Amino acid sequence: MSDTKLLETTSLLPVSRRSFLRGAAAAGVVAVTGFPNIVRAATKEIVVGGAASHAGWMESIVAPRFEQETGVKLLFEGTRSTVNLQKMQSNKDRPYLSVVQMDDPVMIQAVEEDLLEKLDPGKIPSMSNLRDSAIHMDGMWVNYQQPWAGVAYNTAAKPDGVASWNALWDAENKGRVIIPSLQNTEGMWTLLMAAHLETGKPLGEAQYEIDAAFKKLQELKPNLLSIYTQLTQAFNLTAQGEATLLGGSFSAFIMPQAAKDVPVNLSAPAEGVFAMPSGICKVKNCPAPDLADAYIELMLGAWQEVLAEATYSLPTNTTASRPAGMPDVAPFAPDWKFVSENRAAWIDRWDREMGV
Amino acid sequence: MASTTVIQAGAAPARPAARRPPPERSAALVIPASAFMLFAYAIPLLLLLIASVRTPGGISIMPFVDFLSDPFNWSIIWNTLRIALITTAVALILGYPMAFALNSAKGWVLGLLLISLILPLSVGVVIKAFSWQILLSSNGIVNLTLQALHITDGPIRLIFTETGLVLGAVNVFLPFMVLPIYSVIRLIDRDLTSAAACLGAGPLTQFLRVTLPLSMPGVVVGVAFVFSMSVAMYVIPGLLMGDRFQTLAQVIGRSYLLLRNESLGSTVSVILLLIAVSVVVASDRLVRRLRTVQ
Structure with missing residues (x-):
């Protein structure tokens, strides 16, 4: 009698170990692919892509604030804008990024490739307080600050x-x-x-x-x-x-x-x-759409002035105050x-x- | 006496053929490295070659025709070759005597020279490039030395010039010139130069007729190493010359990283690869020919 046969015959389970493992694997597949909403509803983190140079203030200022407000962990992936775009392209069928902060010219490419979801002012109320020049392509992306x-x-x-x-x-x-x-x-x-x-x-x-x-x-x-x-x-x-x-x-x-x-x-x-272009967008079919809206709302709200002061930038929210030392000018944003x-x-x- | 020596040498027992591993076992030793190179180099290279001729209309050499029919691109190729040739020549001029200095050194002096040659390899290219930027600045040590020696009246511009680029590149690649030459000349039998001297050859003739020809295999390998690396260098021109000086490597980097033009990037990569491979193949043939002559 082989060892396998011995194990099967002495198992306490009513099925063989091999059958049990097959069943467990199948159940796992069904859980992930068949009930994505259930799995996603349990998501306790959001992945945000952005510039590598932003990692300092993202991790020390933005992430703690977001986690304090929502109880959700924010994971920041810092790299170049073009690399962020490539990540969105290569994961188009199953995105793992929910929000991406990148340069406006790259946003245009992302729009052309149908990678972005239009921002909904109903879910992101602070959009109504933004300067006109900070809203692009009818809300496909917006600027959360303007260095x-x-x-x-x-x-x-x-x-x-x-x-x-x-x-x-x-x-x-x-x-x-x-x-x-x-x-x-x-x-x-x-x-x-x-x-x-x-x-x-x-x-x-x-x-x-x-x-x-x-x-x-x-x-x-x-x-x-x-x-x-x-x-x-x-x-x-x-x-x-x-x-x-x-x-x-x-x-x-x-x-x-x-x-x-x-x-x-x-x-x-x-x-x-x-x-300087500092765009923020919501990834189409992202894994955490509600959290994405909540995060973008945070970045566009009056709290923006805290971030603007830390990053030596001009806020785009008209209700946020201009940090000390910033010039009293309207910066030009090109076409x-x-x-x-x-x-x-x-x-x-x-x-x-x-x-x- | 001489004949006795010959007899003794001839009488030395040859290594038994039976102790050598059979060829098939020797071949097995290269399997891990070959497998690695297959997946890490050969297959990506094949994909690169395919990408370089793939066009929306099918397989075509038009990407190469388009690139090579533009005179501006020839200026980029010339920039690349010129800097690589100058860098290689300067490295050879500095490295050849240094290899002889290593060969004649003994004890702690040899150790010191080898450490001074090899240890800088552990310093990153970026750090070296930034260091040269400081050394070559208006208030840097090079300009101060030139003024102290009354060679120049005031600071001259050295950073962001081809001179600065060559200095930085030679600094990085010099060990790759010295070590192959050193490894060859340390095997040269010194009795050969003594014999030439006995036959009346002066120091210059000894060098030109004996030492130089025997050291050429090392020179050829060193030149192949340094040229191959300097023709493909990317970081050093970017930091020491900036964006105003285009080389093939920078066009490749920009094509992939900025323009997302895979076709252009792969086409230029293949052109650069052909240049580097040509140098290596030509070097190999030269070494074989020199061995035949010797």
Whole structure:
């Protein structure tokens, strides 16, 4: 008699061990696939995707607040916006992310690929308090804050700050200017401001004058020390005094450093500042839809001012107060759909015209 | 006396053939590594090759034609090759004498030299690149030294230049040039140079006619190593030259990570792979030819 046979015959169960295991496995499959709502209803956590650089305040400020309000664990996955998009694409049939915070241009791609669920103002009441410029594509996604972008500078070299974006083109700054690559989101600001300076049109109109922008950028080349893709590196060069001006830099990165007495600060030049895209969306067919609504409501509510202060950003909720030290300006948000449609071609042109 | 030596050498008992493992057992030893390489390299490489010729209309070489028909892309290829060639040449010029210094060193000096060569390999490329950024800055040690020696009147721009890039790259890849050359020249019989000297050859002739030809296999391997790595380097140009200097590796990274253009990324990857493989194959043939000549 084999050992297996012995076990089967001596089992206390009325069925064989093998049959029992088969039955248990089948029951597990049915439980997961056949009654998803039951399983999901028991969910005591929500997974939120976002930028890796946001992990600090997400884990120290947002997650505790959300967990305190709902009793639900918030898991934050930080990475690049494009990687978040890939996660949503590859898990489209069975998403595990419920909410994603990412750049607006990537949101447009997500909308085009039918990955987002339109936000419902009935379930997210604070949407009615948002600035118009913070609601996109009729509520497919919204901005939960707006870090503002201007010109960063070395405080020893420019003790009075930067009054105008034209400073980037000044001959006195030859070889001392760094700007972001068009690969980076903040790379858009120098391009758009170049269009405004070249055409004299308001930013809302000038943003479509890309030929003029590239013409103006050609004049910037003698002043360029570098074009960066790594913001930290560019920031260090500015802090060391190797660079004097850092075009298109933004408050969420520069101002916390300035607060630590690093000799770099951020100016809001007279021509205007830009709104860094900080979008939040609900993933279509997400595993925790009600929790997703509750989380987005938290991020859009008046409590936003606490977050805005911590992240050196402007709130998008009109009832939230502006943190101290923030400029009293309305940042310009570009036509991201136009940007999304043309960005690859602009990057190609940028490589050809701005290269060494 | 000489004939006695020959007889003794000839009389040395050969290793019994029966003690060698049979070929099939030796072949079995490579199975784990081969299996790993099959899954980790060969299959992904095959997928890459397929992706590089896959178009909406089916399999086609048009992605390659499109890429290579654009003069701007040739400038990127030239950037890549130029920096790799200069880096390799500088590494060879610095590494060749260093390999001889290692060969002639003994005791703690040899240990110190080897540690100074190998230990920096444990430091990440990013840290090295940032370090060079500090060294090459206006107030960095390189500029201060040039001014102290009255070679320059004031600080000159070194960061975000090709000079800075080559310096950083050579710093990273130098051990891969020195070690193959060192491993070859330490096997060169010193009696050969002594014999050449007895026959009237001066130091330069001894080097050119004896030492240099015998060290060439190490040089070829070192050149293949350094060229292959420098032609594909991604992080170092990104940090030391920024976005204004395009190389094939950066086009690949951007295609996959930013533009999500798998076709372009795989096409450029195959072109870069062909360049690197060509160098390795050419090096292998050169080594074989040198052995035949010797």
